[in-house]
Amino acid sequence: xxxxxxxxxxxxxxxxxxxxETPKNYTDSNEPxxxxxDPQYLDALDRIEVGQTIVVLFWLHEARRDLLKxxxxxxxxxxxxxxxxxxxxxxxxxxxxxxxxxxxxxxxEIDVLGIDVLDGxxxxxxxxxxxxxxx
Amino acid sequence: xxxxxxxxxxxxxxxxxxxxETPKNYTDSNEPxxxxxDPQYLDALDRIEVGQTIVVLFWLHEARRDLLKxxxxxxxxxxxxxxxxxxxxxxxxxxxxxxxxxxxxxxxEIDVLGIDVLDGxxxxxxxxxxxxxxx
Numbered sequence: 001x002x003x004x005x006x007x008x009x010x011x012x013x014x015x016x017x018x019x020x021e022t023p024k025n026y027t028d029s030n031e032p033x034x035x036x037x038d039p040q041y042l043d044a045l046d047r048i049e050v051g052q053t054i055v056v057l058f059w060l061h062e063a064r065r066d067l068l069k070x071x072x073x074x075x076x077x078x079x080x081x082x083x084x085x086x087x088x089x090x091x092x093x094x095x096x097x098x099x100x101x102x103x104x105x106x107x108x109e110i111d112v113l114g115i116d117v118l119d120g121x122x123x124x125x126x127x128x129x130x131x132x133x134x135x
Numbered sequence: 136x137x138x139x140x141x142x143x144x145x146x147x148x149x150x151x152x153x154x155x156e157t158p159k160n161y162t163d164s165n166e167p168x169x170x171x172x173d174p175q176y177l178d179a180l181d182r183i184e185v186g187q188t189i190v191v192l193f194w195l196h197e198a199r200r201d202l203l204k205x206x207x208x209x210x211x212x213x214x215x216x217x218x219x220x221x222x223x224x225x226x227x228x229x230x231x232x233x234x235x236x237x238x239x240x241x242x243x244e245i246d247v248l249g250i251d252v253l254d255g256x257x258x259x260x261x262x263x264x265x266x267x268x269x270x
Binding site: 003004005006007008009025027041043044045046047048054055057059068069080081082083084085086087091092093095097122124125126127128130 | 138139140141142143144160162176178179180181182183189190192194203204215216217218219220221222226227228230232257259260261262263265
Protein backbone atom coordinates (compact mmCIF):
# COMPACT_ATOMS: atom_id res chain seq x y z
CA UNK A 1 0.00 0.00 0.00
CA UNK A 2 1.19 3.54 -0.68
CA UNK A 3 2.65 5.46 2.27
CA UNK A 4 0.69 8.36 3.73
CA UNK A 5 2.20 11.71 4.69
CA UNK A 6 0.98 13.73 7.66
CA UNK A 7 2.06 17.11 8.99
CA UNK A 8 1.58 17.81 12.72
CA UNK A 9 -0.95 20.53 13.52
CA UNK A 10 0.94 21.56 16.67
CA UNK A 11 2.91 20.37 19.67
CA UNK A 12 2.27 19.51 23.31
CA UNK A 13 3.75 21.69 26.05
CA UNK A 14 3.80 20.09 29.52
CA UNK A 15 6.00 19.24 32.50
CA UNK A 16 6.48 15.57 31.55
CA UNK A 17 10.11 15.16 30.48
CA UNK A 18 10.70 11.40 30.97
CA UNK A 19 8.65 8.25 30.32
CA UNK A 20 8.93 7.22 33.99
CA GLU A 21 6.95 10.25 35.13
CA THR A 22 4.38 10.04 32.31
CA PRO A 23 0.98 8.48 33.16
CA LYS A 24 0.26 5.26 31.23
CA ASN A 25 -3.10 6.54 29.98
CA TYR A 26 -5.22 9.66 30.05
CA THR A 27 -7.66 7.82 32.31
CA ASP A 28 -4.89 7.76 34.95
CA SER A 29 -3.83 11.38 34.46
CA ASN A 30 -4.77 14.71 35.95
CA GLU A 31 -1.64 16.32 34.46
CA PRO A 32 -2.07 19.80 32.99
CA UNK A 33 -0.60 20.77 29.64
CA UNK A 34 -1.09 23.04 26.65
CA UNK A 35 -1.88 22.11 23.05
CA UNK A 36 0.06 24.71 21.05
CA UNK A 37 -1.60 24.66 17.64
CA ASP A 38 0.09 26.10 14.56
CA PRO A 39 -1.48 29.55 13.93
CA GLN A 40 -2.40 28.53 10.37
CA TYR A 41 -5.09 26.27 11.90
CA LEU A 42 -6.63 28.90 14.20
CA ASP A 43 -9.97 28.88 12.30
CA ALA A 44 -10.23 25.10 12.76
CA LEU A 45 -10.39 25.62 16.56
CA ASP A 46 -13.58 27.70 16.36
CA ARG A 47 -16.33 26.38 18.72
CA ILE A 48 -13.98 24.44 20.98
CA GLU A 49 -15.03 25.63 24.43
CA VAL A 50 -13.78 25.56 28.01
CA GLY A 51 -15.33 22.63 29.89
CA GLN A 52 -15.57 20.37 26.83
CA THR A 53 -13.84 17.01 26.56
CA ILE A 54 -11.91 16.76 23.28
CA VAL A 55 -10.36 13.76 21.55
CA VAL A 56 -6.71 14.40 20.68
CA LEU A 57 -4.51 12.27 18.43
CA PHE A 58 -0.77 12.51 19.11
CA TRP A 59 2.21 11.23 17.14
CA LEU A 60 4.48 9.32 19.55
CA HIS A 61 7.70 10.36 17.84
CA GLU A 62 9.94 8.38 20.20
CA ALA A 63 8.01 5.07 20.15
CA ARG A 64 9.37 1.87 18.63
CA ARG A 65 7.45 0.78 15.51
CA ASP A 66 8.95 -2.70 15.04
CA LEU A 67 7.37 -4.63 17.93
CA LEU A 68 4.23 -6.73 17.34
CA LYS A 69 3.84 -8.10 20.90
CA UNK A 70 4.33 -6.41 24.28
CA UNK A 71 3.67 -6.94 27.98
CA UNK A 72 0.76 -4.54 28.69
CA UNK A 73 2.00 -1.77 30.99
CA UNK A 74 5.26 -3.73 31.31
CA UNK A 75 3.50 -6.34 33.50
CA UNK A 76 5.08 -9.71 32.60
CA UNK A 77 2.56 -11.61 34.74
CA UNK A 78 -0.12 -10.81 32.13
CA UNK A 79 1.85 -12.45 29.30
CA UNK A 80 2.58 -11.11 25.85
CA UNK A 81 -0.26 -9.41 23.95
CA UNK A 82 -0.48 -8.34 20.32
CA UNK A 83 0.04 -4.57 20.24
CA UNK A 84 -3.36 -4.09 18.57
CA UNK A 85 -5.00 -5.62 21.69
CA UNK A 86 -3.32 -3.01 23.93
CA UNK A 87 -2.83 0.74 24.35
CA UNK A 88 0.97 0.38 24.21
CA UNK A 89 2.76 3.35 22.62
CA UNK A 90 4.73 0.79 20.59
CA UNK A 91 2.86 -0.10 17.37
CA UNK A 92 3.46 0.14 13.60
CA UNK A 93 1.84 3.60 13.40
CA UNK A 94 2.37 5.05 16.91
CA UNK A 95 -0.67 7.32 17.13
CA UNK A 96 -1.94 7.92 20.68
CA UNK A 97 -5.52 8.81 21.53
CA UNK A 98 -6.49 10.80 24.63
CA UNK A 99 -9.69 12.40 25.86
CA UNK A 100 -8.74 15.69 27.51
CA UNK A 101 -10.71 18.32 29.44
CA UNK A 102 -10.36 21.88 28.14
CA UNK A 103 -9.61 24.33 30.97
CA UNK A 104 -8.66 27.51 29.06
CA UNK A 105 -8.26 28.78 25.50
CA UNK A 106 -5.93 31.61 24.46
CA UNK A 107 -6.02 31.99 20.68
CA UNK A 108 -4.07 29.02 19.31
CA GLU A 109 -3.20 27.63 22.77
CA ILE A 110 -5.56 25.20 24.49
CA ASP A 111 -4.95 24.29 28.14
CA VAL A 112 -6.08 20.77 29.04
CA LEU A 113 -6.07 18.25 31.87
CA GLY A 114 -5.26 14.56 31.43
CA ILE A 115 -1.95 14.69 29.54
CA ASP A 116 -0.23 11.29 29.12
CA VAL A 117 2.45 12.20 26.55
CA LEU A 118 5.90 13.77 26.78
CA ASP A 119 6.60 17.48 26.41
CA GLY A 120 7.10 18.28 22.73
CA UNK A 121 4.91 15.45 21.39
CA UNK A 122 3.48 16.37 17.96
CA UNK A 123 -0.32 16.68 17.66
CA UNK A 124 -2.07 15.21 14.59
CA UNK A 125 -5.75 15.96 15.11
CA UNK A 126 -8.46 17.21 17.50
CA UNK A 127 -12.05 15.93 17.39
CA UNK A 128 -15.30 16.45 19.22
CA UNK A 129 -15.92 13.72 21.78
CA UNK A 130 -19.03 11.68 21.02
CA UNK A 131 -18.75 8.93 23.59
CA UNK A 132 -20.91 8.66 26.70
CA UNK A 133 -18.37 10.93 28.48
CA UNK A 134 -18.92 13.76 25.98
CA UNK A 135 -19.65 17.15 27.55
CA UNK B 136 7.58 20.60 11.53
CA UNK B 137 8.86 17.53 9.71
CA UNK B 138 6.33 15.41 7.87
CA UNK B 139 5.47 11.96 9.22
CA UNK B 140 5.14 8.84 7.09
CA UNK B 141 2.62 6.09 7.84
CA UNK B 142 1.94 2.79 6.12
CA UNK B 143 -1.58 1.34 6.36
CA UNK B 144 -1.83 -1.93 8.32
CA UNK B 145 -4.75 -3.13 6.21
CA UNK B 146 -7.95 -2.18 4.42
CA UNK B 147 -11.66 -2.17 5.11
CA UNK B 148 -13.99 -4.50 3.20
CA UNK B 149 -17.67 -3.61 3.37
CA UNK B 150 -20.80 -2.93 1.31
CA UNK B 151 -20.56 0.88 1.53
CA UNK B 152 -19.64 2.17 -1.93
CA UNK B 153 -20.83 5.79 -1.81
CA UNK B 154 -20.77 8.55 0.79
CA UNK B 155 -24.54 8.90 0.63
CA GLU B 156 -25.07 5.39 2.00
CA THR B 157 -22.30 5.66 4.63
CA PRO B 158 -23.40 6.36 8.22
CA LYS B 159 -22.10 9.69 9.59
CA ASN B 160 -20.57 8.07 12.69
CA TYR B 161 -20.02 4.62 14.18
CA THR B 162 -22.56 5.52 16.86
CA ASP B 163 -25.22 5.61 14.09
CA SER B 164 -24.08 2.42 12.37
CA ASN B 165 -24.91 -1.25 12.64
CA GLU B 166 -23.17 -1.93 9.32
CA PRO B 167 -21.06 -5.08 9.11
CA UNK B 168 -17.61 -5.11 7.57
CA UNK B 169 -14.24 -6.83 7.69
CA UNK B 170 -10.87 -5.41 8.71
CA UNK B 171 -8.44 -7.16 6.36
CA UNK B 172 -5.07 -6.80 8.08
CA ASP B 173 -1.80 -7.29 6.21
CA PRO B 174 -0.53 -10.78 7.15
CA GLN B 175 2.82 -9.32 8.33
CA TYR B 176 0.89 -7.94 11.35
CA LEU B 177 -0.85 -11.19 12.32
CA ASP B 178 1.06 -11.45 15.64
CA ALA B 179 -0.10 -7.94 16.58
CA LEU B 180 -3.74 -9.19 16.56
CA ASP B 181 -3.10 -11.75 19.31
CA ARG B 182 -5.64 -11.45 22.20
CA ILE B 183 -8.25 -9.56 20.20
CA GLU B 184 -11.41 -11.54 20.93
CA VAL B 185 -14.95 -11.91 19.64
CA GLY B 186 -17.32 -9.73 21.67
CA GLN B 187 -14.75 -7.03 22.38
CA THR B 188 -15.11 -3.42 21.32
CA ILE B 189 -11.99 -2.19 19.56
CA VAL B 190 -10.87 1.31 18.64
CA VAL B 191 -9.95 1.56 14.96
CA LEU B 192 -8.15 4.45 13.24
CA PHE B 193 -8.83 4.80 9.52
CA TRP B 194 -7.17 6.97 6.88
CA LEU B 195 -9.93 8.78 4.96
CA HIS B 196 -8.10 8.70 1.66
CA GLU B 197 -10.82 10.60 -0.24
CA ALA B 198 -11.38 13.43 2.28
CA ARG B 199 -10.49 17.07 1.60
CA ARG B 200 -7.62 18.31 3.77
CA ASP B 201 -7.81 22.04 2.95
CA LEU B 202 -11.01 23.07 4.78
CA LEU B 203 -10.78 24.61 8.27
CA LYS B 204 -14.54 25.20 8.82
CA UNK B 205 -17.53 23.04 7.95
CA UNK B 206 -21.26 22.72 8.60
CA UNK B 207 -21.47 19.72 10.97
CA UNK B 208 -23.24 16.83 9.20
CA UNK B 209 -23.94 19.29 6.38
CA UNK B 210 -26.57 21.05 8.53
CA UNK B 211 -26.34 24.75 7.64
CA UNK B 212 -28.77 25.71 10.42
CA UNK B 213 -26.02 24.93 12.96
CA UNK B 214 -23.57 27.42 11.41
CA UNK B 215 -19.94 26.92 10.52
CA UNK B 216 -17.73 25.11 13.03
CA UNK B 217 -13.97 24.72 13.11
CA UNK B 218 -13.18 21.19 11.91
CA UNK B 219 -11.40 20.40 15.20
CA UNK B 220 -14.72 20.99 17.02
CA UNK B 221 -16.46 18.37 14.83
CA UNK B 222 -16.19 14.76 13.63
CA UNK B 223 -16.16 15.85 9.98
CA UNK B 224 -14.06 13.63 7.70
CA UNK B 225 -12.57 16.87 6.30
CA UNK B 226 -9.55 17.95 8.36
CA UNK B 227 -5.80 18.55 7.82
CA UNK B 228 -4.95 14.94 8.77
CA UNK B 229 -8.11 12.99 7.89
CA UNK B 230 -7.87 10.19 10.44
CA UNK B 231 -11.23 8.71 11.51
CA UNK B 232 -11.84 7.01 14.82
CA UNK B 233 -14.50 4.33 15.33
CA UNK B 234 -15.37 1.94 18.15
CA UNK B 235 -16.38 -1.35 16.56
CA UNK B 236 -17.76 -4.60 17.93
CA UNK B 237 -15.81 -7.74 16.97
CA UNK B 238 -18.14 -10.49 15.72
CA UNK B 239 -15.68 -13.02 14.23
CA UNK B 240 -11.94 -13.50 13.67
CA UNK B 241 -10.41 -15.60 10.88
CA UNK B 242 -6.64 -15.24 11.00
CA UNK B 243 -5.88 -11.78 9.67
CA GLU B 244 -9.54 -10.91 9.00
CA ILE B 245 -11.67 -9.35 11.72
CA ASP B 246 -15.43 -9.04 11.22
CA VAL B 247 -16.94 -6.02 12.94
CA LEU B 248 -20.21 -4.13 13.35
CA GLY B 249 -20.48 -0.33 13.25
CA ILE B 250 -18.64 0.51 10.02
CA ASP B 251 -18.87 4.18 8.98
CA VAL B 252 -16.22 4.31 6.24
CA LEU B 253 -16.20 3.39 2.55
CA ASP B 254 -15.15 0.01 1.17
CA GLY B 255 -11.38 0.04 0.63
CA UNK B 256 -10.59 2.61 3.34
CA UNK B 257 -7.02 2.10 4.66
CA UNK B 258 -6.63 1.14 8.33
CA UNK B 259 -3.87 2.80 10.40
CA UNK B 260 -4.19 1.27 13.86
CA UNK B 261 -6.26 -0.88 16.22
CA UNK B 262 -6.35 -0.32 19.99
CA UNK B 263 -8.02 -1.78 23.04
CA UNK B 264 -11.04 0.27 24.10
CA UNK B 265 -10.61 1.79 27.56
CA UNK B 266 -13.66 4.00 27.76
CA UNK B 267 -16.74 3.26 29.90
CA UNK B 268 -18.10 1.23 26.96
CA UNK B 269 -15.11 -1.14 26.94
CA UNK B 270 -16.01 -4.83 26.94
